Amino acid sequence: MLVIDEERIFEEIKRRKAKRVVMNAPDGLLNKVHNLSKKLERELGIEVIIVAEPSYGSCDTVDEEALKLNADVAFHIGHKISLPFLGKRTVFIDAYDDVSFKDVLEKALPLIKDFKRIGLCTISQHIHSLKEAKEFLEKMGKEVVIGKGKGQLLDGQIFGCEFYPVYSIKDEVDIFLFLGQSRFHAIGVALSTNKPTLMLDPYLKEVEDISPLVDERYKRAILSIYKALDAKNFGIIIGLKEGQLSLLRALQLKEKIKKFGRDVSLIALREVKDDRLLLFKDIEVFIQTACPRISLDDYHEKLVLSVPQAEALIALWEGKKIDDFLLKSHWL
Amino acid sequence: MLVIDEERIFEEIKRRKAKRVVMNAPDGLLNKVHNLSKKLERELGIEVIIVAEPSYGSCDTVDEEALKLNADVAFHIGHKISLPFLGKRTVFIDAYDDVSFKDVLEKALPLIKDFKRIGLCTISQHIHSLKEAKEFLEKMGKEVVIGKGKGQLLDGQIFGCEFYPVYSIKDEVDIFLFLGQSRFHAIGVALSTNKPTLMLDPYLKEVEDISPLVDERYKRAILSIYKALDAKNFGIIIGLKEGQLSLLRALQLKEKIKKFGRDVSLIALREVKDDRLLLFKDIEVFIQTACPRISLDDYHEKLVLSVPQAEALIALWEGKKIDDFLLKSHWL
Structure with a gap:
């Protein structure tokens, strides 16, 4: 069972003399967070707003929403990282699992x-x-x-x-x-x-x-790169979530790809989903800089490459080998 | 056919000496906007980023995204209003329909x-x-x-x-x-x-x-109010889109509803959809302050009231009549 570090939330609110806080968490924790929000309002007399947008990882912090809602703190619950704080308002709150291995x-x-x-x-x-x-x-x-x-x-x-x-x-x-x-x-x-x-x-x-799944993912990822080789029209997606925004990477990729005579457009999106991508009829291949897993794990009607796949594509255009394109310490 | 006022876009870019612009538009215009973005890049040597999030109305401006993407102007295309500009970067661009009546x-x-x-x-x-x-x-x-x-x-x-x-x-x-x-x-x-x-x-x-549709909408709207009469657990939704944010209204409704002994939680969302709402198992009735039409036109598994419906609900609790709850100059 997941246990939210409530004590730290209480401490931070008191320490900062916060009057209004926002909280966000992965879907599986939202009901616990909802109960916790009532407890905080009751016991501390503060205002709590739950930001209920999807939260997949520590990239889904809501510092901006806290600013917008005039809140003093943004508690991001359920994704512990090495830092206790991030941005101007975000506090990372641990939710540890007490299950035994x-x-x-x-x-x-x-x-x-x-x-x-x-x-x-x-x-x-x-x-x-x-x-x-x-x-x-x-x-x-x-x-x-x-x-x-x-x-x-x-x-x-x-x-x-x-x-x-x-x-x-x-x-x-x-x-x-x-x-x-x-x-x-x-x-x-x-x-x-x-x-x-x-x-x-x-x-x-x-x-x-998990080897069979790994093989499938790898083959699908490499096949997508080869399928994109002859495409002429590219769309590079910039993720709008605060932990996924990678404008510089998108601009760099645009310049690189244009050098190979391709047409490249920049598109900004919050959630990278087919219902939005398919609106762009002329774009053959998307490259998204938001989150590599959107490309490697999700299924899309059109080609949607991650950054390492895009770099491998460019390497192929340059006549290089690409076997190890995912053998990296990060895929951003 | 919809005709985008391209001339004004060219003028504004030149007048502001803009280097990077963002554009957004309703889905039906996105391909035209995509073509236009290429033309602007080619002829003016600027950088264009299309913000491809859904745009339903003039509440869907993207001033914040422009700031985030370090753009000088945000062209909001297809929803003409009485103002030429809004916020720090938004320019409203007309798309008029040349069809004859x-x-x-x-x-x-x-x-x-x-x-x-x-x-x-x-x-x-x-x-x-x-x-x-x-x-x-x-x-x-x-x-x-x-x-x-x-x-x-x-x-x-x-x-x-x-x-x-x-x-x-x-x-x-x-x-x-x-x-x-x-x-x-x-x-x-x-x-x-x-x-x-x-x-x-x-x-x-x-x-x-359209009378039959009007009757259906009205009956459904009023029925939802009566269904909410005995509910104990309410969730008030604050829309996070820049033209839909209504924090004050949400806070006012919360206070009013609490006076009738109800439990009220505040929830912030960008798009108000069932897949997010249904995550909150304990909430019986949602009141959303983002856009009245989400309540009046869309179908939801749980009750999702608009602001005028919420006010009618409170009026009922106060023993007042509510027949004319939609007979208003605005529903916000």
Whole structure:
């Protein structure tokens, strides 16, 4: 069960003498946040506004909405990062999962018997479980490595788009164990490191080898690049979410692609969805700079490339090889 | 066919020595805007970014996006209002429709033979056709009234949410003729004035009596109010779009509703859609302050009241009558 760090919210409100706060969270936490908002209003006499737009990651902070709604603080709940604060108003609030990995770790043992050096990684809500998992595996005679954090990432943590703590240790380990029920993240680990990766699901207590999914994603990603080779009309999408805005990257890509005689238009969007993209009848290929996973995981009617795919496309035009285009510490 | 006032765009760019501009428009105009963006880049050497979020009305300006994208001007295309500019960067650009109302006006004559005093109204793209229609009807022996504009509305113009030019003359006319292919707007005229209203569709050259639709909308709207009478848990939605933000109204409604012993939470959203609303399991009734038409025209699984419906609900709690709750010059 996910437990929101309410204590810190109460502390921050009191410390800042906040009168109005906004809160946002992933969909799965919204009802808890709704109850919490009532508690805060009742006990502290403040005004709470829940920003109910989709929140997929720590890129979905709502500093701008807080400003707009004249709020003193923006509590972004459920995506812990290495920083306690960001922007002028955002406070990151942890929601940790109290589920145990004990059973699923035991279940994983026979599957990793041929691997000596184990890399461990996870996402925000299970960070605290890394230590327990490491100790267990070491007791079982394994060498366990947890990669150092970097930027917004804590030790052993990965995002959907950033993988420093696994990328940096990929040559020191034989296999990665991803702690959590998220194929999405486990696939990211495997694609960015090119290492065997198992997902340890603490809820179903199942160990899943995600290789087949990784193969599918990789093939689809590379096929999209080749399909885009002869296109003439490109649309580069700039994400409007505050943590996804990458104007400079979009402008750089535009210039590069124009050099190859292509027509390039710039389009700004909040959510990159087909219903908006398909309105542009003349555009054959979209390149979106908002979030790599929109291209790698979602299905689209037209080609929608991520930044690493776009860079691979340019490399192909330049006559270079592109095999390792996803083997990177981040895909932004 | 809709014709964008390109000349004014060229003029404004030159006058402001703009280097980067953003443009947004209703979906139906996006391909024209896309072509225009290429022309502007080619001929003026500037950078154009198309903001491709949905644009339903003059509330969907993108001043904030222009700031975010470091653009000098935000051209909002297709919703002419009484002001040429708004905010720090927004320039309203007209897209007028060159279709003729001659045929459909003739077709309307037998249907209005029992009405002496005719009120004329329309939307942005047909404003220039009001004069021609007035002259034609006067030649046919009718008394024709075009209501004065107010606020952002030009003479004879209506929005989906504001109706001054028809509301102010409702007692001087026997019937309204709405020029345009938009049941949505014609329904607004009828509901806000309680007058017979015909829609004159210049494309299909059909005259439509929209009374049945008006009855349906009115009944549905009033039924929703009565259904909300005994609810305990309310959610008040604040629209995050720059032209829909109504924080004060939301706060006022919250205080009023709390006085009747109800639980009220504040929720901020950009697009008010069921997939977001249904996440809040405990909320029985939503009141949204973003756009009245979201409540009156769209279908929702839970109750989603507009501001006039919410005010009617409060009136009912106070023991007052509410028959005329939509008979207003605006629904905001």
